Amino acid sequence: MSGHSFKEFPITWGMVIDIDKCTGCGACMASCQTENNVNPQPEATNKLRSTSWMLVYELTNDKAFPDHDVAFLPRPCQQCGNPPCVSVCPVVATDKNEDGGIVSQIYPRCIGCRYCVAACPYHVRYFGWYDPIWPEGMTKTLSPLTSVRPRGVVEKCTFCHHRWNLAKDAARAAGKDPEDLEDGAYVTACVQNCPSGALSFGDLKNPKHKVHELIKSPYAFRLLERLGTKPQVYYISRREWVRKLGDNYLKSEKTE
């Protein structure tokens, strides 16, 4: 193998995030935490030790008042087409091998070496520094759709992969083709619950899905695109300074 070469998938799940609509409320993060059994963390202000598969960053244009501007950037796993985290895993606990192009992360196989954490340019991978503890009784609200990770393994956003499985099951039950889901049949928890409609989700390759068109917008961009990681998460902003923050642009470069 020449390093790692990743195949193309006929279904490529992708997210499109309209930064101009995100108010930074955190509903996506809240939805993610409980959907994916991330435990409540009393010391969550230590961002190096806490876990948030979905994380909203605050962006600014670095100008002084009153020319200053703010934007919010929700950041799930970018589900790279060419994921830097996969090739460094010594035990194949993470892989990009399934239709849909979602980068998998298998907790029981993970040995906690954190090579992937170091390799990921987007900081989407989280190491479990602490045992997952819930307040008494709250484990009754755990979701059966995601397993609970023990301390010492790496975890990350899965695009709520279990929801794809559910959608496929629902399609089978309805006598439909599970490989050709309708737009909206499978969306992640963050996308579903976003009150601002800033997040969209679908098959980037399926012309019947809205995101297929959205990524063609002149305002669409991906994070650190020039690294060649080919993320499946696209961002849209009509503000050029936001787009410029997406990669290490020269001052004179245009992004549109």
Added chain:
Amino acid sequence: MGVDRRAFLGLVAGGAVGTMFTPIPWKLLDDVSIWTQNWPWIPKVPKGQIDYVTTTSKLCPAGEGLKIMRVAGNPITASGNPAHPLSSGGVSALARSEVYMLYSPARVKSPMKKSGKAFVPITWEQALIEMADKLGAAKGSVACISGDQSGTVNEVLSAFVGKLGTAGYFMMPSEATTAAKGMQVMGGKGQAGYDFENADTVLVLGADIFETWGTSTRNRKAFSAKRPVGVKPASNYIYVGPTRNNTAAVCDQWIPASAADLGVVALGIAWHLIKAGATSAAPGFDTLRAVVNGGFGPDDVKRATGIEPAVLAGVAKALASSKAAMVVTGSPFGQGLGAGAFMAGMALNILLGRINKPGGVYALPELATVVPGAMTREAMLKADLPGFLKAVADGKKPAPKALLVYDANPAYGLPEAATMAKALEKIPYKVSFSSFMDETAAMCDLVLPNSLTLERYDDVVTPYGSGFCIYSLVTPYQKPVHDTRPTGDVILALARKLSIELKFDNFLQVLKEKVASLAKTSGGFVAKDVMPWQVAAGKPAPALAGGDLWKALSAGYAWTMVGSVTQTGLGFAPEVLAKAVKPGKTSGKTVTLAPYAQLRTGTPTTGIPCQDLTMVPDTELLGETTMVRMGSATAKALGVKPGAMVKLTGAGTHCKAQVHIFESVMTGVVSAPLGFGHTAFDIFSKGKGANYLALLPVTEEPGTGMSMWAAAEVKIA
């Protein structure tokens, strides 16, 4: 033959080789590796059939309908209900917490009685006997504070307190109280409702419409619908306020102005509108014109607020040329704004002809009360709680003999906290119906825990901000986790003990009667295929299906009605405006405190929902220190460095904070997060940062006499 060394070695070697041909090493290796994946302290996920049920959020003031995922009948997660007009599938970080908050460590697990400084658990029967006794003795002087802005339970509480002899029924101050006062002064009727769905140009004066103000989830859904991803937006939002907050961050324009100056900005815009020929038949127009021309010309406004005349001229033009313009006024943190600014904003709506029009402001009628002797919402919103408590603290008014606190946390959630605590301490007998051990409950003699949303029947009636009348039902889906009871039922039981006739035996009957009365209200319909904003825009309202309304409501649909109260005297009240709208003062040594609120830090009654703590950025809370935001010019003028620990002093108290330089705060303003600094609740709330609300002194608004505290000077050292 004895076993010699060789034979023994042979046995061992044979045994070792033989073992290799058995499952022992391989199976053990496999099992041990599995064993290491299943530590007993790692919780197992539940198994069972998945289903979905619907209810409405009571923890979140936005009142969104919820879809609850259950496994084997147990609630697991809360999502937005796509069929509900106040959710359309969206959910706030707070409403998302409805399920796990059932198991919050801060929950009060049974009735508790204060004994010395601690609480001891007692039975419900004991609690009721004691309470009946004490309230009977306090007859004629029982006050009630309610933090539930939208529930029919207020009817039960107000009727009960009324029949006991009331010393006042108070709502926790909010946008609704400000708006009610403003409408009353202007001679209007009904609750101000905002049709975001049909508006195309929205001027937002201060109100944090996309975070905490009113029906914030629905506001954002409406905003989103007019702004499809990747194309030119079909709406224009202009935000006026002290910081580029969560709302301003997505608006098309931000005009920096202190919360104290919002009324000035509004009247400044009125000047431009009137100059361009705007006129109105509403009472007081001529005087208004004189007031506006007299003191709110472009130069006056620039002097007071620093806003360039061209900016306001632009706003006026955008509003006047729009098909559906709307002005929304509110406090940047959801409370404390005087009625003056609200009235100035409404004056713009009247000038623009936007009252009771699609995409404008509707004066929504109130739904009929069903409990005999109950107060109307309009009457409840009239009382001024901070003003009352301040008078009690100062000895200007007698303290009530008893106080009932429902779904409210006045000891934490009011300004000038020291004064409010003093007043509360003067009340000899206090009962809290809080679900959580909050600051107020900790001060009470008796805590009678209310069951949470998923454990009780309740309702949400037209939350403030909604552009239409709406009624949705809260349905219980599990037995109370702890020994709690719905407060409506407790009050009705108590009324029986005190021989007070409230007509109903339990709260479910009250709700059934309420729903029955809705079915008779003309113009109402169940929002299914047709949404109320479509009806406002001209689509015919479907008839209320002859079937069972209760059943439709139980299935998660909402009853809605588009309509407005006929206005007889809505006018500009220019004399009051002239007194109430004054530019804020600024002196050199102090800065203006501009608090901001976010639903992810909960409400005063919920504390910080434990999962939501992870959402708080480390530029807001780091360890146990909260950060205040200011621009570099402000920091320089104050002589404080980025990251410095400072002390903010105001209203006779002080709070600690770390300085975070953030340029989207007006110069001369320091912006501080609310929702922190709890001294009660659990490890997720207690001791996290400071409560900056305490720094705001309560002042009386000239002209309206209303308490206000939206902006105040603080000292920073």
Added chain:
Amino acid sequence: MEENRSNSAGGVGGMVLCALIGFVGALVVGWVIFPKLLYSEKTQPIRFSHTVHAQLGIECEQCHHLGPDGRLAGLPTTESCAECHGDETGDKSPNGKEIDKFVKDYVKTGAQVPWLVYQYQPDNVFFSHAAHKGFECTKCHPDVAKMDNPPAYYENRISGYSKDTMKMWQCERCHASMGTSNACYVCHK
């Protein structure tokens, strides 16, 4: 020398014999005794007879049905069992006594029966019954329809799982033979 040689020869022979004994002994321990030690035998809380129900003409899917969302409902709840067995029978036959035990311990208390499931997978496994609908149930599950007594449940003392819990290699082998993907997320969550 001779003696030495014969001694050494006999020693080698003895050693081989002992090695053989050791080898066979290990096999016996490994294949017979070890499994008995490794698993603890458990019986179902209620002696449910699938045969009786099957003979009444009840199809498997009536109790173990796929929901409208394509998810297997799993085991019937106490409430659904109570639709037929809501009251004690007073019947003194072994079956009647078992029914009364069920009614007394579960229907009356509203508790769910802690059935021991032979096939439960770890939390990190996602299994779709809808996707495997084309197979006979008995391809993976014991053919309980023909059993009057539920078979004994063997719990692995180390891992805590049932002896019958399918291993990953079994899933993978069948997927490979069917040409189905063996990518991680096909089965893991």
